[in-house]
Amino acid sequence: xxxxxxxxxxxxxxxxxxxxxxxxxxxxxxxxxxxxxxxxxxxxxxxxxxxxxxxxxxxxxxxxxxxxxxxxxxxxxxxxxxxxxxxxxxxxxxxxxxxxxxxxxxxxxxxxxxxxxxxxxxxxxxxxxxxxxxxxxxxxxxxxxxxxxxxxxxxxxxxxxxxxxxxxxxxxxxxxxxxxxxxxxxxxxxxxxxxxxxxxxxxxxxxxxxxxxxxxxxxxxxxxxxxxxxxxxxxxxxxxxxxxxxxxxxxxxxxxxxxxxxxxxxxxxxxxxxxxxxxxxxxxxxxxxxxxxxxxxxxxxxxxxxxxxxxxxxxxxxxxxxxxxxxxxxxxxxxxxxxxxxxxxxxxxxxxxxxxxxxxxxxxxxxxxxxxxxxxxxxxxxxxxxxxxxxxxxxxxxxxxxxxxxxxxxxxxxxxxxxxxxxxxxxxxx
Amino acid sequence: xxxxxxxxxxxxxxxxxxxxxxxxxxxxxxxxxxxxxxxxxxxxxxxxxxxxxxxxxxxxxxxxxxxxxxxxxxxxxxxxxxxxxxxxxxxxxxxxxxxxxxxxxxxxxxxxxxxxxxxxxxxxxxxxxxxxxxxxxxxxxxxxxxxxxxxxxxxxxxxxxxxxxxxxxxxxxxxxxxxxxxxxxxxxxxxxxxxxxxxxxxxxxxxx
Numbered sequence: 001x002x003x004x005x006x007x008x009x010x011x012x013x014x015x016x017x018x019x020x021x022x023x024x025x026x027x028x029x030x031x032x033x034x035x036x037x038x039x040x041x042x043x044x045x046x047x048x049x050x051x052x053x054x055x056x057x058x059x060x061x062x063x064x065x066x067x068x069x070x071x072x073x074x075x076x077x078x079x080x081x082x083x084x085x086x087x088x089x090x091x092x093x094x095x096x097x098x099x100x101x102x103x104x105x106x107x108x109x110x111x112x113x114x115x116x117x118x119x120x121x122x123x124x125x126x127x128x129x130x131x132x133x134x135x136x137x138x139x140x141x142x143x144x145x146x147x148x149x150x151x152x153x154x155x156x157x158x159x160x161x162x163x164x165x166x167x168x169x170x171x172x173x174x175x176x177x178x179x180x181x182x183x184x185x186x187x188x189x190x191x192x193x194x195x196x197x198x199x200x201x202x203x204x205x206x207x208x209x210x211x212x213x214x215x216x217x218x219x220x221x222x223x224x225x226x227x228x229x230x231x232x233x234x235x236x237x238x239x240x241x242x243x244x245x246x247x248x249x250x251x252x253x254x255x256x257x258x259x260x261x262x263x264x265x266x267x268x269x270x271x272x273x274x275x276x277x278x279x280x281x282x283x284x285x286x287x288x289x290x291x292x293x294x295x296x297x298x299x300x301x302x303x304x305x306x307x308x309x310x311x312x313x314x315x316x317x318x319x320x321x322x323x324x325x326x327x328x329x330x331x332x333x334x335x336x337x338x339x340x341x342x343x344x345x346x347x348x349x350x351x352x353x354x355x356x357x358x359x360x361x362x363x364x365x366x367x368x369x370x371x372x373x374x375x376x377x378x379x380x381x382x383x384x385x386x387x388x389x390x391x392x393x394x395x396x397x398x399x400x401x402x403x404x405x406x407x408x409x410x411x412x413x414x415x416x417x418x419x420x421x422x423x424x425x426x427x428x429x430x
Numbered sequence: 431x432x433x434x435x436x437x438x439x440x441x442x443x444x445x446x447x448x449x450x451x452x453x454x455x456x457x458x459x460x461x462x463x464x465x466x467x468x469x470x471x472x473x474x475x476x477x478x479x480x481x482x483x484x485x486x487x488x489x490x491x492x493x494x495x496x497x498x499x500x501x502x503x504x505x506x507x508x509x510x511x512x513x514x515x516x517x518x519x520x521x522x523x524x525x526x527x528x529x530x531x532x533x534x535x536x537x538x539x540x541x542x543x544x545x546x547x548x549x550x551x552x553x554x555x556x557x558x559x560x561x562x563x564x565x566x567x568x569x570x571x572x573x574x575x576x577x578x579x580x581x582x583x584x585x586x587x588x589x590x591x592x593x594x595x596x597x598x599x600x601x602x603x604x605x606x607x608x609x610x611x612x613x614x615x616x617x618x619x620x621x622x623x624x625x626x627x628x629x630x631x632x633x634x635x636x637x638x
Contacts, residue, residue, distance in 0.1 A: 013447060014445070017445060018444070020444055022432070022444060023443065023444070024443060024444035024445035025442075025443045025444065025445035025446045026445055027447065284443065285445075330457075332447065332457050337447060337457065340447050340448060341447075341448065341455075344448040344453045345453070347453070348452075348453045366452070367452075370452045370453045370454070371453065373453070373454075374448075374453055377455070379623050381621070381623075382608055
């Protein structure tokens with residue numbers, strides 16, 4: 001039981017395929033899930049908040065932000081390290097990188113965050129990174145948690161450069177955009193730069209939701225048991241990869257690095273207990289006579305620094321049966337099918353937004369409707385309604401709405417896993 | 431060989447479950463020998479989701495035009511498109527018929543709480559408290575209601591004119607419907623599969 005810390009499970013959409021004369025597509029779901037082990041002791045955290053305190057944050061936004069940061073602080077332990085950087089058109093280190101020992105003192109500092117000035121995000125990110133660096137260690141779980149509600153002025157490239165530095169150091173950047181008026185492309189680029197270590201971007205429509213999102217980041221950090229995970233697929237001759245999606249914990253298009261003609265590798269980054277990661281691979285497979293064949297071998301490697309385990313490997317063979325039995329070849333694994341459908345909805349939505357941005361409204365409208373069809377079929381009525389409304393707006397020349405665009409963009413990445421419900425710190429009723 | 435998408439006509443590689451071009455479901459279409467529908471005979475590409483998409487009842491729904499065909503049909507009676515041999519294997523479909531007065535709430539742990547209306551048209555959802563003598567129709571205490579901040583009189587679920595509604599009773603921690611707090615004392619339409627969060631207790635509302 002102790003050795004079996006990470007579960008590697010490979011499932012094909014069809015484990016029996018038709019022995020045809022032509023190549024065909026097959027979908028492979030690879031799940032990498034740390035189970036059981038590591039309870040009791042968790043890895044210490046190295047967390048840096050980089051927070052927008054510009055004038056537009058005044059009022060409820062900054063109040064809820066302070067509240068959410070304080071709630072995170074309350075749940076840290078002395079082995080954890082925290083730093084807080086606040087920025088407007090200048091940036092300042094409010095809490096220098098330190099162990100979370102003086103919880104009340106830290107909370108008093110957070111209360112000092114007030115709104116003022118303009119927005120220059122790169123200055124904040126630069127300081128956040130340098131605070132994170134002070135205590136960087138492979139044995140710690142690190143994150144830069146960035147929150148902004150506005151446009152940064154003229155330093156976008158520098159922001160992306162800093163994100164890339166974070167990726168090199170294995171620090172995921174979680175980039176939150178609050179409200180309506182922030183630069184999605186920039187936050188997406190920042191997230192994209194660190195996606196292999198687990199960075200992502202996210203839309204917070206209401207200040208009251210900051211808390212939920214921050215709690216989710218904290219929970220995910222605390223649940224991290226393995227780091228530096230890589231998935232390698234060794235394909236047999238004639239099998240080639242077509243597409244690689246991450247489908248858990250969030251949907252994203254991963255792409256892959258070809259290691260050689262027949263090997264592909266995907267960096268997975270941190271692995272969270274009981275959730276782990278799931279990757280959906282589309283493979284083109286060659287025609288073969290009936291019989292059982294190995295298509296590929298999946299190998300996962302990872303580190304568990306707390307147990308002094310580095311480069312631990314697990315392997316699993318992916319076997320398919322070619323058959324002449326048409327009925328058998330029609331059986332589709334419902335779970336894999338569901339992931340494929342969600343990835344498809346995500347893809348259609350992404351393409352729709354790209355088409356809209358490129359000015360091809362007709363194609364965007366069509367894609368939005370098609371993505372709505374998938375969303376409806378998945379039971380996601382609310383999101384489907386948003387897609388249809390945006391399609392209607394485009395058709396009538398109104399242009400897409402800011403909220404609708406953001407909801408489609410960020411909620412479809414969560415189709416496979418909803419944001420966990422709010423923390424336990426609820427007041428008692430009545 | 432390939433699979434021609436019944437919706438947009440794009441040729442997809444065998445084995446594809448969804449069309450590369452338009453995302454239409456292909457899993458049931460993968461019959462290599464099946465005669466392909468000439469493109470001219472197809473209705474205009476139709477991406478508009480219709481009620482039929484969700485309500486797969488008995489028989490086969492044409493993926494091209496949405497027409498409801500008998501179970502044994504191989505081609506659509508309406509537009510002639512090839513029909514899937516078997517309904518797409520166990521893809522979760524919302525329940526079919528409009529509900530009789532029968533619904534349930536399901537917790538995150540998968541525990542099902544029957545909404546037994548009997549002759550009533552509304553059910554009080556909350557937390558039993560013998561001290562203040564509140565005994566709701568549905569007591570959430572066994573499901574962590576107290577810890578989650580469910581109020582004694584939290585909300586009402588009503589059934590009228592074929593429609594379920596939920597109304598928050600000015601509960602302390604509020605009621606969320608599909609992620610949004612609902613205004614207290616105002617009935618909100620409740621649909622199959624909706625998520626309710628009472629305080630911090632998440633429940634899924636399902637028709638039976």
